[in-house]
Every structure is written in C-alpha cells, then in structure tokens.
Amino acid sequence: MAGPLQDIRVLDLSRILAGPWAGQLFADLGAEVIKVERPGKGDDTRGWGPPWVKDRAGRDSGEAAYFLCANRGKKSITIDIARPQGQQLVRELAAASDVLLENYKVGDLARYRLGYDDLRALNPRIVYCSITGFGQTGPYRERAGYDFMIQGMGGLMSITGERDDAPGGGPQKAGVAIADLMTGMYATVAVLSALWERNSSGAGQHIDMALLDTQVGWLANQNLNFLVSGEPPRRMGNAHPNITPYQTFATADGYMILAVGNDAQFARFCEAAGIGATAADPRFKDNAARVANREALEQVIAPAVKQRTTAQWIATLEPLGVPCGPINRLDQVFDDPQVKHRGMRFDLPHPLAGSVPQVANPIRYSRTPLAYDRAPPLLGQHTDEVLRELLDKNESEIAALRAAGVI
Numbered sequence: 001m002a003g004p005l006q007d008i009r010v011l012d013l014s015r016i017l018a019g020p021w022a023g024q025l026f027a028d029l030g031a032e033v034i035k036v037e038r039p040g041k042g043d044d045t046r047g048w049g050p051p052w053v054k055d056r057a058g059r060d061s062g063e064a065a066y067f068l069c070a071n072r073g074k075k076s077i078t079i080d081i082a083r084p085q086g087q088q089l090v091r092e093l094a095a096a097s098d099v100l101l102e103n104y105k106v107g108d109l110a111r112y113r114l115g116y117d118d119l120r121a122l123n124p125r126i127v128y129c130s131i132t133g134f135g136q137t138g139p140y141r142e143r144a145g146y147d148f149m150i151q152g153m154g155g156l157m158s159i160t161g162e163r164d165d166a167p168g169g170g171p172q173k174a175g176v177a178i179a180d181l182m183t184g185m186y187a188t189v190a191v192l193s194a195l196w197e198r199n200s201s202g203a204g205q206h207i208d209m210a211l212l213d214t215q216v217g218w219l220a221n222q223n224l225n226f227l228v229s230g231e232p233p234r235r236m237g238n239a240h241p242n243i244t245p246y247q248t249f250a251t252a253d254g255y256m257i258l259a260v261g262n263d264a265q266f267a268r269f270c271e272a273a274g275i276g277a278t279a280a281d282p283r284f285k286d287n288a289a290r291v292a293n294r295e296a297l298e299q300v301i302a303p304a305v306k307q308r309t310t311a312q313w314i315a316t317l318e319p320l321g322v323p324c325g326p327i328n329r330l331d332q333v334f335d336d337p338q339v340k341h342r343g344m345r346f347d348l349p350h351p352l353a354g355s356v357p358q359v360a361n362p363i364r365y366s367r368t369p370l371a372y373d374r375a376p377p378l379l380g381q382h383t384d385e386v387l388r389e390l391l392d393k394n395e396s397e398i399a400a401l402r403a404a405g406v407i
Helices: 018-028 084-095 116-122 147-153 178-201 211-217 220-229 263-273 276-280 287-292 294-305 310-320 330-335 337-341 383-389 395-403
Strands: 009-012 032-037 052-054 060-064 074-078 099-102 127-132 206-210 246-250 255-259 345-350 354-359
Touching: 009 018, 009 084, 018 032, 018 074, 018 099, 018 127, 018 178, 032 084, 074 383, 084 116, 099 178, 116 127, 127 178, 147 178, 147 211, 178 206, 178 211, 206 211, 246 294, 255 294, 255 310, 263 276, 263 287, 263 294, 263 310, 276 294, 287 294, 330 337, 383 395
Parallel strands: 009 032, 009 099, 032 074, 099 127, 127 206
Antiparallel strands: 052 060, 246 255, 345 354
C-alpha cells in the first residue's frame, strides 16, 4: 500500500542535515522527493567520511556513511543552478512540485530568480520552506549558522555537561547535531500543516525556519524554569532539574539510569535497595524535599546501588515498576531484543555496495505502513529519468545539457 503522501512531490534543494532530514521524512511517508545536487560534487556530506560504504570488492566506495543517514528514498538529479539553463530546469521542476526545501543563505536563490516570489508566480500552490541558521529577518539574518554554534547560542550547552566544579565539568554539545535534526522535524510539521491549509485556500506559502528559533523553542521545561524563576538553569550532568533521584548511578560493573518519577516509586526503590527508612526521612518524604536535599540523598543512594550489577538492578526494579535501564553502546542498542523486534535496523539494495544499512523511521501506521524501496542515491543517479519523465526532455536535449555542463 502506498504511503500517506503518495501524491506529494518535494523538490529538495537542501544539503547537509536539517533540510535533507525533512526530505527523508517526506520520502519515508511516500512522497516523491527529487534531490537537486551540484554536478561533480553533490551534497557536502557525500564527502564527510570515513567511514565509507564498502563496494562489493570491500574497497571504500567514496559514499560516506553520513550521507546515508538523511537521503534514503530520494531521486538525485544534478543541476548547476549558477547557469541560466540550470535555473530554468529548477523553475520547471518547481512548477511541477508541491513543496520546495532549501537551506541557502538568505537571498541567494532570489539572485537566480529562484526565490519564493519567483516560484510562486509559476506555481501559486507551492509550499516553499527555507531553512537557515537565524531566519529570513533580524540582525543575524546574513550570518551562517551551524549546529554546534547554535547549540551554544541557543542555551543547550549551558545546561548540558557536568557541573563546572565536577571532574570533567564544563559545557558539552549533544552527541548528534540535534539543532539540525529538530529543525528538520519542525520543518516537516510546518510543511504538512501548510499542505493541509492549502486544501481549503488553494494557495501555498513561504515557511521561514531558523535553527536558532528551533533550539530556543524546544528547551521545554528548562525555558519555563528560567522564565518563572528568573534563575538561568545550570549544568547538572545527568541529574534532572525538577526530579530526583533521576540520574545515573555507578553499579558494581558499570552504570545504571534510575528514573524515579513519584513518591510511590521512590518508596519501592528504597525497600528494594535495603534503605527502606530513607523513604520516611523528612528530608526525602516527597519530590520537593528530595530536590531540596539532592546531595544528601545521593550520598545515601550511591553506596547502595554500588552493591549490585546493572543487570541485577534491572532484574530487581523492573518487576516493581521502578524505571531503570542500562547505558548501551550502539552495538548493544542494535542487538537489543526490543530494537530488533521493532525492526529499527534494515538494509536496502545499493548499486555499489550490494546493500547498505538503514535505521527505520519510528512512525508506525496501522493502515498505511511505511515502505522503504530506494537506497540513498548515487550522485545524479536519476538525472536522465527525471528530465525525461517529468519535464519531457528528449535524449538530444539531455545530451546537450550534459555537454554544456548544466547537468
């Protein structure tokens, strides 16, 4: 069965991660996604290796693993948009598309008459989504914005990492480009909502997505902790600002996450840990008291947790309904029986490697399941196909464009 977006065509002029992540989500949901890349080089992430995909002979293929993470399900077409003929091809593609994704610097595409106003004149129904570091307006609009610096500017690194006075203390970025990924997610929601609104209005619109806006926007409880109290949150390592015990503890053979969410869970944990009297201690009688006496509570819990292995704690606490878990490496993650059962890792046929691994989209529909039938494309793999089938270019026209370096 076709995916829920089977009738939607997305023209993806984006590169790196935020825009391509949104484009891959659309492809997973059944949309036709046409990725426009630079001839000869393509998306920057094609060169962001090692590691590289191995070809059938076991040699590096030149296809970076990074590129594979965000470009599944797309068709790749190479167009030099600096050339007038290339710009015209993009206009023709936009005229036949529902959505355009782009993450060029503010005003860059308008120089080529590929801005929103230009393309809206050709296709009033197009939903045009621009993704930049700081947005289309404001004093920083001209600045380049990259995930790492946005994590710093947007407050995330001020609350991520160990306390400054603790060993290894200081600001830390997240282990993945979370500002990019979240912007891609928000962009997808924005585009889908605009497509829904188009059903009644008949008109598309311009969506202005900024990494900084996104980073500020999703700090959730930390934002409101500050706005209500006036006190900027500090780095707390693995501890939670509003709940305790809700952090990592050293066990006899590693570490365990203990995530107590209410007083009843706390009492059950204390009993299981052999420190039952702790639950009745006035300093720890409810969550507010425990947060106020966080360090004293840690001094009681830490020695008790150290007495058993992580596996022993999980076996003890899970039947009691006390949330806990291990800290897995990725090899352990993909070997986990629940992850395996959910099919989070799968393979797709690939022209160079034979097959390449992929990570499934977490969306699960009851009636229109997602289908994965196209590996991340080789550079320009679908140029002739798209020009021929979508734009009705004949073989001689395609040959002439190629000879001129337009494609």
